[in-house]
Each structure stands twice: as structure tokens, then as C-alpha cells.
Amino acid sequence: MRADAPALARPGVAVPFLISVALISGAVIAFQIAVMRVFSIANWAHFGSLVISIAMFGFGVVSAIMVIGKGWFERHWDACVAASLIAFGPLMALANTLAQTQTFNPILMISNPEEQERLFANFVLYFLPFVPGALFLGLVFLKGKASFGKVYFANMTGSGLGGLTILMSMYLVAPDSLLLVPLVLWFAGALVWFATARSRWPAIGLVAAGVVAVGIVASFQQINVSPFKGVSYARNFPDAERVYDAFGPLGRLEVYESSYFHFAPGLSDVAAFNLPSMPENAYLGMYMDSDGPIGIMKALEEGDSAYFRFLPMHQPFLLKDEPEVFVVQFGGGISTRVALAAGAQSVTVAEGNPMVLEAIGESEALRERTGNLLDDPRITVVPYDGRLYAPGVHDRFDVIDFSLADGTGLSSPGGFSIYEKYAYTRESMEAYMRALAPDGVLSVTLWNKEDPPKSVLRLFATLIAAAEAVAAEDGGDITNRFFVNHTYLSTVTVLFKRDGFTADEVAALNEHSRRMSFDVLYAPGTDFDTGDAEPVFQGIRDAYFDPQAAMADMDTGADLSATNIYRIALAAMMAGDGDGFAQSYLFRVPALTNDQPYFAAYLKTGDIPGFLGILESVSDEWGYLLLWATLAQSLIFGVILLLLPVVFGWRTVFAPQPGKVGILVYFMGLGLGYIVVEVGMISKFMLALTNPVVSASVLITGMLVFSGIGSLVSGRYLDISRRFLPKIFLGIAALLVLYMVILDPILEQIGLMAYPVRVLLCLLLIFPPAFLMGFPFATGMAWLARLEKEHFFLWAWGINGSFSVVGSVLVPLVAVHYGLDWVLGVAALAYLMALPAFFALLKPRPAAA
């Protein structure tokens, strides 16, 4: 746009100005969420986060450029605003459309340079729309600096409501069209802005841009599913037919029918010689966001159910006749079918994903194919997570089954990312154990496709810690309460009997294991000859770091098989020496707790440099290592952004302004602290809200809106900031420390309530810290404006944004190593660090003095 373009109205802090800021802010966050959805379905979600976090540096880059060219931007303010507003929409549409032609596959990322180029293309494409988005916000901040609290309020509230809008839209708008939501917000925001303009040309330009943007979205593919996603394979089956398709905030659920689906997780190898036939065409394949398949079992012919006995989930039923059964997660229904086939008197089955229940329970296509399974009079459905149901039940179930709850398997390629697995924590396991009848059996089956084992050892540690807690109440030791067996590189099953196994029961399980060809890893009263453990620990280390030494004694050396490692681990843990095992073992294998609910980060920190040389041997840890790389990268970017204005204008622009370092520390602290609380609490609140998408939406909306209100209120206290703001800082830190202690038990209680009540109570919990956290940024910015430190004003905004990215990466790293509680501790520290820096910020300019 030419510099002499018609001047626009300058709305100051008029209501249309604020509405426009709010809508554009909403469009920015809605675009981020839409892109995340596109990545989840077409590719892998964590790459979406990476792309977004890099794109967010657009904010930092723009702020740095604006600091350097502040005079120019002020002279061309109207034109820049108009240009950025008009460009934002078409760039969003264009970026996503072009990115679909640049699909990349993470699996090939290391081996194929073209994949790296395509990932880079994604970075660049998604970066582009953030430039006009950030430019617009920077310009309005600059213009509205005198009433920064109000502008910031509009920005925060708009962002929060924008997030909520797109999440609600997911019920109505198909994923392919989701990009229309940020486009609508953008168009509305820009329209409000231009409505007050003296000239009509910008509005005409906007309408043209809107037509172009919608045209692009409507005409071109917006989600191009990678051929390496599970659903792409199903679509290639010659007889594949999609029998169900639904979408919502929790994702896209598709169910395919094909004779090519075969599931029998953990099936005994001897089934081949003992079964007259395997049930054919017995499964449907369920895909969530194109990932899967999870097998949904169809109704079987009478004679076909014999093969259930060859599945590991059948084992608890060897000990129980007509049991009352609780299945912790329905999944595809295999455990439920196993229980019914074994003669269960009743089956209570929980499923936390309403989309799965709706598909199987209500869709005619699936009801027919599954023989109306959920209508079976013996079945009671619990429509929320089993881990939340269990604490309300005591001494009731004869059998509790928790089998292969994760479709992708804990040890299959899901290891790229770090997810909270609350259903597997010590607290949840305790709840399952207490829900057992006094002589009831808990059966937990997990994939064990790792060698040397990692996740399964964490499961052992977790179950044994839970058993110790339960045993401490009813007395007695735990060594006669476990029976563990596995099939190498298939599944492992842990049976826990609350009052201990009798000798007859152990004999029966041993005999069954023998017949099924399952290797027994632990049985009460059996001492396995595991040999000396030390050479085993050394051998595993050598296998990675000194393969020649490891291979040298292949036929004569220690038994490094997974079976032997499991036996060594279980013997040590049962003898109370789990810590000794954990210290000696190559990988980190602590128990999962609600504070550290992760099957991830197995590398001990001291070994990471060694593993960097043999990365391909630990590619299941790449997600974790990628976090360290991202942290390093975001720190480097952050420092570059800090330095840019310094290099270009420190002497001329900043020289007369005291308190530089203080201002830097202040906004770094706020940027870090705020995002660490937000991201950390998204993980925490899943305890009560169970679903990551809901948790994210409640937290994003709640935090931003409440902080927006805080920033608005902060304007009233500007004149007494010197006295008032320290109290706010101390209040924030005190609240965060308090939350470290009290949040878990409160969230666990909230988790037992009706869902709307849960959301409401979670919002109430978010309010106090979020409200207070709205004060420091707005107050700091307002004082920079008041003291006419205008270059710092923009710089501070950029620093805050850059260190937000650093903080969001820091959260999972702190969480996996120190726990989620300490995430809040880190945030409290960041705010306390910013407190003294506030006084530096208040130092007046020499000229003003």
C-alpha cells in the first residue's frame, strides 16, 4: 500500500478499536489451533506444535523490526495497519493450502533430505501469516500504549474467546473446513476496523481479500493425510469401506470395514496348533485422527470364541467363576468380549472418549456389526475414565481388567511425544486395587515390544508401589500377590490378587503359562536363576556404547534377554531394592505418579551425550530429545531477538534509558512464568477433565480471559504500582506454591463430578492466579509508555513473546524430570525473579528526571 494512501480514522481506544483487536487476536489463536488440528489428522500433532512455536517467533521478529524502525512505522501507521489487516486472511489460507503440497514424513526425516526441505517449507509457510498478525497487534499496542491495560484486555480476552470459538466450532465444522473459523474472525475484525475509515478503499480491498481467502479454502485440499498414517493403509485395502465417520473437538473418528483387519494382541503362539480356525473378518478398524487401527471386535459366531482363551487377558478368569468384572477402558471391546465369553456375571466398562461410545453404542452401522454389544444386559457403561470411576468403588469387583488401553501401544511408535498417562499412575493403580473384592484379581496387560525393556519396567515399579500402599493398610507383604508372564516382543501381563495367590492358584497359572507358551517372569515362591545381575547391567550398556565388547561374549556371557531383565527387576523390586535396580539399569524407570505420569524420557541425563552419537538406536526417544533441541533453539532465537535491537540501536535508541537489564529480566520472567503456568496447568487439569483438548480449551480460555480482566483492573492501580505490584507478585508466587500442594487432591475430587460442574470448578480454580497474572505485564507496559520508554515498549513485548516459547518447551522437560508440581514452582520463581526487576523498570528517563 502506498504511503500516501487515504488516512484512516484513528480510533484511539474506542470500542470498535478494542473489538477489532479482540477479533484479530482471536483469529490468531484460532489459526494456531486450526493448524494443530490439520497436523493431528494429516501428520503428527507434535510437529504442529513445533511449527507453531517457530511461527510464534514471528511476533518476536516483528517486534524487533518495529523497535529498529519505530519512526518509520509511526509515520506509516495507517498504511501498515491496513496492509497487515488485509494480508492476514489470504496468507492464512495460502499457507495451509501450500503446506498440504509439502507433506513430510517424520519417519523419513533423518534419512531423506527432501523430507527436511519439506519440513522447512512448512516452517516458512506457517510463519508467514503470523507476520501481518503480529504487525497489526504491535501497531495497535503502540497506538494504544497510553491505555495499554484496555488494549491488552481486548487482546487477551479476544484470544481466549477465539480459542473457545474454534473449539466449539469443531462440533459443527468438518476438519477440512476449520480454517474458515479464523478467517471469519479475521474478516469480522478487519471489517469493524475499516468501518470507521474515511475511505472505502480498504474495505473494498478487505472484501476482495476475503473472497480470495475463502475461495482458496473452498477450492483446494486443506488436509492431505500422509500415506504413512494408519488410515492411509486401510484406504488401500481393496475391500475397505468406511462405515463410520464423525468429528468433534476430540478429533476425527473413522471406522473402516475390511477383511484385511486382524487383531489378537498377545495371542499365544500355540493358538495356531490348537484352534481349528481363526475367526475371519472379525474386526473393524477404528482410527482417531487418522491414527490406528484400534480393533473393534464384531459379533462372533458361536464356535469362534474359543480363541479368547489364547489371549493374555483371559488369565484372571482362570481363577474366577461368574465374576463381577470392571473393564477400565472399553477401547475396541476385546476385553469386554473376553469377560463375557469367560462367563462374567456382570461387566462394568468405562470409556472416557464419548466419541467411541457414541460410535459403538448409537451408530446403526456399528451397532449392527458389533451385535449391539453395549445393549447386553450384563454390561453397564461408565461414560468417563475408568480411573475416575474406580475411587468411588470399594471391595466390589472380582476381576478388573486394564489391557492395552492405548491404541498405538505404549511401546510402539508413539514414543515421539510426551503425553500424560494418568490411567497408569500409582494413584490410579491403587484405586483399581481398592475397587477389588478382598479376593479379587487386577489384570494389567501392556505391550512389551522394547528390548531392552523400558516402559514395562515403569509399569512394574508403579504396580509394586501401589501394592505396597494398599498392603500397608491391610497388612501383609506383597510378594505373594503378584504373578507376571509375557510373550517376548508381544505383551506382558501382571496379575495382582488382593489377598495373595494360593499355592493352587499359582500352580494353575503356571500350568496355563506353560500350555500357552507364556514365559513366567514372577510367581510367588519361585526363584528364577537370573545369574549375577551386574554383568547384565554392564552388557546392556555395552550393547549401546561398546558393541564389540558386547558381541565378544555372545555365547558365554550374561543372559541379556528381556525375559532375564524382567526377572531381575521383579526380584529386586519385590525384595524392596527397586532403587538399586533403577540405579544400575541403563534407562530411567521410575514409577508413574500423578505428578510424573509419563512413559517417556528414559535416557539418564548423564548418558545423553553418549546417545547423541547413536541417535538411530533410540529413535523412540527422539520426541524427548527434540524437546531439548527445541529448548536450545528457542533460547538461541530468544537471544538473537534480544540482541537485534541492541546491535542496531542500543547506543542511539536505548542509551539514555536506565534500567535496561531490569526491563529485560522483568519481561523475560513474565513471558516464562505465564506460559509455564498455562501449559503446566493444561497437563495438571487433565486429572479432572481427562481430555487434553478440553483441558487445553478450558485453560486457554480461562487463563486469557481472567488475565485480560486482571490487566483491565490493573489500570486503576497504576499510580500506586510501586507499592501495589509487589503484593501482586507475592500473591502470584504464594498461590502457585499453594497450588503445588493442594491442586492434585482437589482435581481428583472434581474429576468425580458431572462434566459441566467439573469445567465450572476448574474455571474457578484458574481464576485467582490468572486474574493476578494479568497485572504485571499490563502494568509494566503502561509504565514504559508513561515514562516514554517507547522503544522498550515494543522490545518488551517481543521478549515476552519469545520467552513464552522457551517456557512452553521447558514445561514438559521440568515435568518429566521433576514433576508437574515443580512446573508451578518454576513459574513462581520466574515471577519472584521479575519482582525486583520491576523497580528498575520504574527508573525515569534522565531527560524526564
Add this chain to the structure above:
Amino acid sequence: MSRQQHSPLRIGRRTALGLAAATAALPGAFRRAWAQDDQTFDITTIERPPLSGRQAFIDFITSTRGDDAQMAGARWDRCQALIGNQDLWRDKEIEAFLLTPREIFALERNRARAYEHAFLDIGWGVTISGPHIVGRMTSALDCVPEDRVLEIGTGSGYQSAILSYLSAHPYSIEIIQPLSERTTATYGELAGGKFPEYGNIRTKAADGYFGWEEHAPFQKIIVTAAIDHIPPPLLQQLDVGGTMVIPVGPPGAQTLLKVGKVQEPDGTISITREDLYQGRRKVSFVPFTNAEGGTWSQ
């Protein structure tokens, strides 16, 4: 005997039609190879490459097969890396590796990278496994010419091409029909030229879960698809004393599972599972294809 008559009972109508079309599209030489079903090409007559040195190998392979000298050099170098990594250790597998032009089975755009320590995209979400895992699985099978070898997951055709130097009876099943057709056509072209041994490879587009019953038992079975259990039909079709090899686990942390079918002294049949290297080799194991999906994945 025509190929359709070979088709197993379980093959679907659509698949059979697809096969008919594929067969019709095959070059003449390959159709003849199929027509002479009982006359397999005698692989013991294949001239073996010299293992004495790089140049000697390049001279041999360029003169006998007309291979590109640069590619031959890259093949030799990768082969040395496989030997150093203990992925290949017997001469017969080393020779098979050296005789197989991996670059021909790669897509045009990936040919220059054929001998990199990497797997390569071949479309339909499928890749050619990296040379190290191919070498290791081939070594683990320890084929002899009389073995009937079944491969589940034909893919690019590279693995069965290697096997065709070690066994005169390789069978290979691919689930993705167009891929199967493409690879079958590739074998046809090569068999009609300087690679008559590829005429021994029998392929079909079908669900490998059910094996290939009418050619059972197989002394060796090699599976290259992600699985949640070993398909019982494959265990049934594995000969007593036979070996099945399957890579299991997340990409990069995979373990080569060696499955044995053993007859106990009392006559009962049992299945053994072991890691080929007894937990001692974890390094440089290239992730393989299809780990995120596939027929039997979770």
C-alpha cells in the same frame, strides 16, 4: 500353468481381476517364466562375484550384468559396512547382496541414494528397508537353495530379489495391489533381461496374514509388516525346524525376532522366540517401513 490357477482360495474377486490385468501387462519373457512354472531357473549356475576387492567386483559386475560402475562401487562400500556391522557374515549372503541392484528397486528420484544407510520411500506409505536390516534379516534366515521362502510384504521387491540368489523358491505376497503389480512387472522386465533368477520369484497381491497355503510348508518365512501377533496361519505353514524372522518394536529400537518351530521329543510342536543377537546389538539398526500402520499393527 497360469497364474490365476495358482491363486489361493482366499483371494478375493477384485484381487483376482487385478491379477489378471497385471499378468496381461507383463512382458513376454516373464509370462514365459511363469508358464514354465515347474522349470525353475537353476540358481547354482549364477556366476558368483569376486570378494577379493572393490575394483575386481566392479569389473565383474559391469561386464557380466552391465551395472553402472558408480552404483557398483557404492554397493561394494555399503556391503563392507554391513560386514563390519555384522549384518552379513557368510559369503553366500554377501554375494547375494552384491549381485542385487538395489538402485533398480528404488524410485527414480531416490536412485542416487540407493546405498545410503537409510530406507527409501517407494509410494503408498511403503519404503524399501535400509540395507543393514535387509542384510541382517537375510543372514538370520540362512537360506539354502532347496528352501521354500515366503516373504510377507513384497514392497519394492528388493528383499525377494536378494533371496532369489539364496533360494530357488521365493514366494512373496504384497497387500497393496498396485504396488504388487508394479513390482511383479519389474521382476518380469529384469527376468527377461540379465536377471533370469528373478523369474523364480512368485508374487501375488493378497493379504499375507493367511500365507500361501498351497505352497506350504515353508522352511523360511520373512515378515516385513508391523504386527500385534504372529499370524497363526504363518506358524502353521512354517515347516518344523523352520525359521521365521520379524522386526518388532518402534522404529530405531527394533529387535529382530527370530521365531523357530520345534518338535519336542514327545512329539508336541512348540514355538521359540529369540533375539538374533541375544540383546547385544542395538546400534545402527535402521527403522523399517510401515511401522505406523499396516495390516496387523496396533
